[in-house]
Structure formats: structure tokens, C-alpha cells
Amino acid sequence: MALQYLGKKSLMKKSHIIATNMKNQLYVLTDDFYTPEETIISQVREILECGVKMVQFRSKKELKNERIADELIALCDKFGANLIINDDVNLALKLGAHGVHIGKDDGELKEARALLGDDKIIGVSCYNELNLALNAQENGASYVAFGAVFPTTTKKDTTSFNALNLVKFKEKLSIPTCLIGGINALNLASLLEYQADYLAIVSAAYKPLSTKENLLNLKKIIG
Template identity: 50%
Template sequence: MYVSKLYVLTDDILTPRESIMAQTKEVLDAGVRTLQLRDKTHSNADLLPLVKAMVALCNVYDARLIINDRVSLALNANAHGVHIGLEDGSLEEVRALLPDALIGVSCYGDLERAKKAQEAGASYVAFGSFFPSPTKPHTKTVPLDIIGQAKATLSIPVCVIGGINASNIHLVKEADMISVVSAAYKPDSITQNIQNLAKGLL
């Protein structure tokens, strides 16, 4: 089963170094084809061998590995893309460094920022948090209707993130990409969790 909309992120606690490769393989085996490495702990030099291995594994599955924030790491590891927020440099600079990569841009609840990102060459834009998030508990939530507004306004894919799980994923299923963190790894096996999330997209 290919779960095309699901976009699974790693996490410093939920995907520790000793198990991240096995967890990544299970995510891929479950049908997910877009993953993001989000690591707030280790240096780029420390992460480089791991990221290269993850890129190689994703290539076997014809999947995409996107790196959160770390543009130079994405470049050096030949990752498939990078995801940037407000603090991560200009989109134009990132696009110049990674001309062929996927570049996602966090837009929070700001549709104008999303329009500017599209004009500047973003591959997709992400909105959220839509629900209280266990991995980012202090993030403000945004209204669900921004998904429809964004879809009507933009021509690039619209991604959603923040507190999405098997019980609420149906509320955001009109998005093109649906990011999950905790819900991919808990409460059951990764395989079972992905299947439960996919059911909400039917």
C-alpha cells in the first residue's frame, strides 16, 4: 500500500539513533514515501553518515528524504530536499544552493507568507499546528479552514502539521501532504499506526 499523502518526521526522542534506520525502513515498508529528518541535538558532521544512509535507503524505495532546517547537511548528504522555517535563511538563497531539491516552507497560519514562498520557488508550503502537538506543546493552533483557502489560492502542494493523529486526520485530509510525528510511532507498531492513519484518509 502506498500512502501518498503521509509525510512522516523523525524525532530526537521517538526515533533514537540506535533504532532510527530500522524505524525508517518500517515507515517505508508501510507505504510512506516522504520522510523528514528533524534533529535538534546532533551536529551536521555527526549526522552526515546517518543521513547518507537514510538517503540511500529512501532511494531503494523511490522515496524522498527531506532535512529540517539544515541546508548544508541536505546539500552534503545529497538529500532530496530541505524544509525551512522563519529562521533558516531566505528561500532564494536556499534555492540557489539546491536548485533541483524539494524545498518546503513553514507558513504557520500565514497565507501571505505562503503566496510569497510559492513565488520564490517553494516546492510546497506547510501550515500548522492544527491541533495541540505533543512534540511542540507551545505552538499556536491555526484554523482548519486555512487548508481550503490555501488550496484555492496556491498551485503548489499544501502540507499540514501539528497534533495530527488517527482520530483527527480525517479533518485535514483535503491537504496534499499530511505530516505526522508522534502518531507514526505510538501507540502501536509503526506498521499498525500508519494503517490506522491511512484509514482516516479514505
């Protein structure tokens, strides 16, 4: 994906950095099925009202809705949270999002960091590979994500990751880590001992109960 300088919507946005003083923080992703355009704003508001500080706007539509992304950024600003845009550095730059999350096919990390600046969050999917994470760390990543730790239905063609490996990976990493993939109320407790900085969830935020009930239940499990 070619990266282009599209200009920042606001040059006065405050810096958003990742708090690393707490482990096992919830990181909630949106989804085209679970958070349709008609309700995504109210759903993300509910997520933020539960104290979540990291939200990722993940849409697989070829043309993402800029109005929605812009509203989500403003909403996260209001709650002192971070809105991360998935797979679209240009959109994150254009709208002044708090950060972006990229995978191996989403452009060069160095180029993304140069475009976004030092105060923006850049997360990188590293699947099950320590070398990818070390390279990402070297080139300016804010955090690295590993997964899928469990089978998932919200993303196809995932790579499996044994969460036990996070312990030895963290010995070589100095930036925050994130676990993702199939995490829900039934298996969340089994991940807590590995002390990832972030536990990323998708469907578990939206089912089987209301978003608020689901998130409060997950936070209770974390303790």
C-alpha cells in the same frame, strides 16, 4: 543561518519531485525521542515499507548525525521516496538529500533554491499566514506547511492554524500544501475534507502500537 556551498556528495542522483496527483498523503517526521539513533534506520525502513514517500529527518541536536542522514537518503532512494532534512540547507547540500524543510529563521529561500537547484524539494513552514505562503511560492518553494492544526507535544511555541482556512488559501496557491501539528488517528478524519496534499505526522507514527500498525491504521482512515 549562513548558507555555504559544501559540495554535493553525488552529482548523479536522480531528480525527486513531489507527486501531486493524490491528496492526504502521509508525510512522516523523525524525532529525537521517538526515533533515537539506535533504532532510527530500522524505524524509517518500516515507514517506507508501509508505502510512505515523504520522510523528514528532524533532529534538534546542534550537530546532526551525518552518517544517519546519509543512510536515510540511501534507504529512501531504495524505496523511491524522498528524504527531507529539517532546518539544515548546508547538510542537505553536502549529502545530496532529496530536499530540505525550512522555517522563518532558517535562511533565505531564494538562496536555498539557488544552492540546491531546481530538482530538489524545498518545503517552507508558513504557520497560519497566507502571505508567507505566497511569498514562498513566488521564491521557489516546492510545498508550504501550515500548523499546528491541533495541540502538539513534539514542538514548543507553535502557532495554531484553523484547517478550515486551507480551503481559501488553496484558491491562491498553485503549489502543494501540508498540514502539521498534533495529527493522530483520533482527529485525522476531520482533516480529509480540506484536501491537503500532505498530512505530516510525528508521534502518531510511533505510538500507541508498532510503526507498521500505526501507519496502516492511518492509511485505512484516509481510505
